[in-house]
Amino acid sequence: MELNLLIGGAAGQGMETIMNLLGKSLVREGFGIIYSKDYMSRVRGGHNFSRLRIAPGTPWSNVETVDILVALNEETYFLHRENLAPSARIIYDPQDFNLPEQESRGVPVELKSLAEEAGGKVMANTVAVGALLVLMGLETNTVESLLEDTFAGKEGAVEKNIAALQSGYDAAASYCSACFTLPPRNESGKKLFIDGNQVLGMSALASGCRFLSAYPMTPSTGVMNYLAAKSTDYPLVVEQAEDEVAAINMALGAAYTGVRSLTCTSGGGFSLMVEGLSLAGMTETPLVIIVAMRPGPATGFPTRTEQGDLNFVIHGGHGEFPRAVLSATSQEDAFYRLNKAFALADRYQTPVIFLSDQNFADTHRSVEPFDFSRLNYDLALAGEGEFEKPYKRYRASKNGVSPRILPGEHAGEVVLIDSDEHDEQGNITESAEVRRMMAEKRMRKLQGLAEEMDEPDLYGDPHPEVLLVGWGSNYGVLREAVDALSEAGIKTAMLHYSDIYPLPVQRLQELLGEVKKSYCVENNATGQLAGLIRRETGLQIGGLILKYDGRPFLPREIVEEVENDL
Amino acid sequence: MTCKAEDYLTGKTAWCPGCGNFAIRKALAEALAELEIPSHEIIIFSGIGQAAKMPHYIKTNGFNGLHGRALPPAVGSRAANKELKVIVESGDGDSYGEGGNHFIHNIRRNPDIAHFVHNNQVYGLTKGQASPTSDPGMQTGVQVTGVSIPPLNPLSLALTMGSGFIARSFSGEKEHLKETMKEAINFPGYALVDILQPCVSFNKVNTFGWYKQRVYYPEIEDHYDWNNAMALTRQWGDRIPLGIFYKSPRMTFESSQLVLEGEPLVRRPFDPSRMASLQDEFY
Ligand SMILES: Cc1ncc(C[n+]2csc(CCOP(=O)(O)OP(=O)(O)O)c2C)c(N)n1
Ligand code: SF4
Ligand SMILES: [Mg+2]
Numbered sequence: 001m002e003l004n005l006l007i008g009g010a011a012g013q014g015m016e017t018i019m020n021l022l023g024k025s026l027v028r029e030g031f032g033i034i035y036s037k038d039y040m041s042r043v044r045g046g047h048n049f050s051r052l053r054i055a056p057g058t059p060w061s062n063v064e065t066v067d068i069l070v071a072l073n074e075e076t077y078f079l080h081r082e083n084l085a086p087s088a089r090i091i092y093d094p095q096d097f098n099l100p101e102q103e104s105r106g107v108p109v110e111l112k113s114l115a116e117e118a119g120g121k122v123m124a125n126t127v128a129v130g131a132l133l134v135l136m137g138l139e140t141n142t143v144e145s146l147l148e149d150t151f152a153g154k155e156g157a158v159e160k161n162i163a164a165l166q167s168g169y170d171a172a173a174s175y176c177s178a179c180f181t182l183p184p185r186n187e188s189g190k191k192l193f194i195d196g197n198q199v200l201g202m203s204a205l206a207s208g209c210r211f212l213s214a215y216p217m218t219p220s221t222g223v224m225n226y227l228a229a230k231s232t233d234y235p236l237v238v239e240q241a242e243d244e245v246a247a248i249n250m251a252l253g254a255a256y257t258g259v260r261s262l263t264c265t266s267g268g269g270f271s272l273m274v275e276g277l278s279l280a281g282m283t284e285t286p287l288v289i290i291v292a293m294r295p296g297p298a299t300g301f302p303t304r305t306e307q308g309d310l311n312f313v314i315h316g317g318h319g320e321f322p323r324a325v326l327s328a329t330s331q332e333d334a335f336y337r338l339n340k341a342f343a344l345a346d347r348y349q350t351p352v353i354f355l356s357d358q359n360f361a362d363t364h365r366s367v368e369p370f371d372f373s374r375l376n377y378d379l380a381l382a383g384e385g386e387f388e389k390p391y392k393r394y395r396a397s398k399n400g401v402s403p404r405i406l407p408g409e410h411a412g413e414v415v416l417i418d419s420d421e422h423d424e425q426g427n428i429t430e431s432a433e434v435r436r437m438m439a440e441k442r443m444r445k446l447q448g449l450a451e452e453m454d455e456p457d458l459y460g461d462p463h464p465e466v467l468l469v470g471w472g473s474n475y476g477v478l479r480e481a482v483d484a485l486s487e488a489g490i491k492t493a494m495l496h497y498s499d500i501y502p503l504p505v506q507r508l509q510e511l512l513g514e515v516k517k518s519y520c521v522e523n524n525a526t527g528q529l530a531g532l533i534r535r536e537t538g539l540q541i542g543g544l545i546l547k548y549d550g551r552p553f554l555p556r557e558i559v560e561e562v563e564n565d566l
Numbered sequence: 567m568t569c570k571a572e573d574y575l576t577g578k579t580a581w582c583p584g585c586g587n588f589a590i591r592k593a594l595a596e597a598l599a600e601l602e603i604p605s606h607e608i609i610i611f612s613g614i615g616q617a618a619k620m621p622h623y624i625k626t627n628g629f630n631g632l633h634g635r636a637l638p639p640a641v642g643s644r645a646a647n648k649e650l651k652v653i654v655e656s657g658d659g660d661s662y663g664e665g666g667n668h669f670i671h672n673i674r675r676n677p678d679i680a681h682f683v684h685n686n687q688v689y690g691l692t693k694g695q696a697s698p699t700s701d702p703g704m705q706t707g708v709q710v711t712g713v714s715i716p717p718l719n720p721l722s723l724a725l726t727m728g729s730g731f732i733a734r735s736f737s738g739e740k741e742h743l744k745e746t747m748k749e750a751i752n753f754p755g756y757a758l759v760d761i762l763q764p765c766v767s768f769n770k771v772n773t774f775g776w777y778k779q780r781v782y783y784p785e786i787e788d789h790y791d792w793n794n795a796m797a798l799t800r801q802w803g804d805r806i807p808l809g810i811f812y813k814s815p816r817m818t819f820e821s822s823q824l825v826l827e828g829e830p831l832v833r834r835p836f837d838p839s840r841m842a843s844l845q846d847e848f849y
Binding site: 417419 | 577580604606619622625626627628629630631635638639640641642643649650667668670824825826831832834836838840844845848849
């Protein structure tokens with residue numbers, strides 16, 4: 001039992017407002033939801049839409065079926081007509097357009113006129129929410145209290161919006177009241193309604209991040225927005241850099257001086273950052289870089305999704321230096337994993353890349369509150385008495401990590417870091433011997449990092465015949481695909497990577513020989529994880545299920561590919 | 567506390583004998599000693615080039631970063647710990663060419679940084695190609711028929727961008743250089759000192775003698791006089807003025823960041839208990 005909503009219109013028509021209001025109130029009422037956006041790279045016009053799915057527990061992925069369509073323009077109806085369920089309903093404004101005669105599922109609501117009557121055209125979206133509520137058989141009170149929270153202090157706004165909400169509710173009631181049955185509400189406590197970028201921003205702040213420098217680039221900008229909004233209340237500086245080169249170098253300066261630092265970008269910006277990435281590796285400066293992928297090459301599809309930069313972030317930057325690459329799989333996991341990225345960066349004094357993508361960044365889900373006590377905020381510095389004097393920044397050590405102190409914190413001791421090859425003190429050198437020693441010291445850190453990597457998550461049949469291998473934001477859709485295939489009688493499991501580099505190999509090596517058929521499922525055209533696995537282990541994943549049209553996978557697409565192949 | 571200039575000198579220099587950088591290094595050490603700033607309370611940021619080797623030769627904290635990228639990490643550092651004195655020391659190619667965008671935008675940002683540009687009008691480290699400040703006509707292995715585009719005027723540019731401290735000095739006038747450095751270090755905000763520096767190996771046009779003959783000290787009565795400063799920054803050729811042409815503090819990067827009021831970020835205790843409430847807005 002589930003319900004799927006789709007709201008579509010031109011950019012600027014406020015689909016997001018409707019979804020945020022509705023989504024949050026559904027979560028407050030105890031429903032499990034996922035809400036994701038499909039939008040064009042423009043501010044006005046075009047066709048944008050959002051999907052919201054309500055299902056038992058918390059749904060992991062959206063699907064194509066539409067039970068309630070809110071068509072803010074005529075195009076939306078025609079574009080999504082095919083996916084309407086037989087019992088679907090279509091909310092539309094008859095003053096804007098009419099549905100074809102043979103279409104009997106319409107629920108005409110004069111969104112704009114009713115909004116104007118309530119006090120202003122901008123509230124057409126609130127009218128639509130009212131109509132949606134009555135169709136789903138819900139009362140208006142939760143949305144009302146949300147409107148009170150949202151518009152508190154704004155003269156008259158609460159009353160007007162509540163009037164708009166009620167008018168939409170009443171207008172739709174005569175056509176279809178409670179004509180859909182909602183899935184059961186979740187029993188357990190309050191849930192959060194939060195998107196991927198917000199999870200990352202919150203995790204960064206709670207991890208003790210005190211400096212973010214970035215240059216806006218979709219789909220990473222949400223992290224910057226989140227943190228900027230907090231920078232007036234928390235000890236945090238958010239600086240919009242003049243370019244990505246400045247962004248990463250600023251963050252390195254702040255990190256060197258002693259605060260947890262972050263930069264975020266997408267592929268194009270990361271291209272500009274790679275010299276700085278290499279500098280972080282050479283100077284052994286901790287830094288976390290969030291790379292929110294979108295389809296490339298070049299400007300690509302700015303507002304869409306892809307997993308095309310895995311190879312790039314593993315190999316980007318000249319020279320050889322240690323790094324870790326972690327990825328965002330689900331909101332639940334990413335909160336803790338980004339914290340791990342900070343902890344690793346500090347512990348190993350090297351850059352850590354956290355891979356996200358548009359699909360993760362812009363998708364809201366209802367999730368359990370996070371346990372903040374699990375977070376690490378230890379900069380792993382050497383205190384007074386824990387380092388030899390005179391201090392040498394790059395003192396030789398067994399695991400490659402040298403005791404780190406901060407400039408200015410220990411009288412008489414100075415901290416020198418250098419992008420040239422350097423000796424233990426940090427001074428530029430041409431010595432072949434020192435070079436060898438330093439290169440080995442740096443690369444030894446990779447062994448430590450490898451031991452810190454989590455094995456991929458195993459979900460599904462304990463003795464699978466089919467194994468789906470994935471990474472990053474495909475976690476949810478793969479879970480749904482595993483469930484669907486299992487239900488269809490195919491013993492299926494998934495092996496899903498969150499920590500990707502250095503690649504953890506044990507679980508994969510154990511499983512791959514046991515299964516009849518394996519597939520790597522990736523949002524790219526070449527199967528980059530499959531390639532990494534082959535390079536690191538010599539193992540060949542049986543097949544590739546790839547999607548690179550800029551849209552996230554739907555569970556059905558994966559299920560069909562497997563079924564057709566078997 | 568008495569600080570001696572020698573205490574700030576360290577390392578074995580790798581510059582050509584006769585290079586103007588030696589005098590700049592000495593002036594800097596003397597300036598730091600006279601200002602009595604302990605080594606560990608200073609960070610020198612640099613890029614790549616001959617000038618940019620300075621962090622290896624002066625005993626302070628040092629961040630010898632990437633070519634053209636000395637300013638950005640210096641800004642990040644100011645945010646993290648505003649109690650440390652920050653000096654950026656780099657060449658003309660580094661500061662005005664590869665790092666041109668950072669130069670422009672940090673004048674706007676106005677962090678409390680003293681920026682000392684060793685302007686030898688040439689790319690020294692890469693063996694003598696034209697720099698953004700090379701005089702037209704200068705022939706090099708790359709500019710084989712001579713530099714054909716007009717030079718970048720860093721001081722005029724900085725002035726038009728709103729820089730609050732603009733000065734020119736010369737490695738051959740060490741006292742002046744030292745005093746100018748001291749003022750720049752003490753100036754609240756971005757302070758640019760363009761230092762004429764002979765490169766004996768690769769700039770055969772703008773030699774020590776060439777500069778020495780031309781430099782003079784104009785009478786500057788009013789350091790707030792923007793038009794007078796602009797006129798001085800535009801003098802080049804037969805006579806080259808030295809001095810602090812403009813000095814007028816304005817809102818700094820640090821003071822515009824309200825969160826930086828009080829203890830430096832690096833020393834603020836982390837309060838995890840304040841964090842869990844971050845998720846309240848998502849209920
Ligand atoms: C990204 C990058 N490009 C090019 C270089 C090569 N390079 C090193 S120093 C330099 C020019 C230095 O000129 P300047 O900044 O004027 O310093 P000088 O040696 O004259 O003091 C160049 C082109 C480099 N190190 N990094
Ligand atoms: S090449 Fe020029 S700038 Fe470099 S050390 Fe020699 S004289 Fe000085
Ligand atoms: Mg030069």
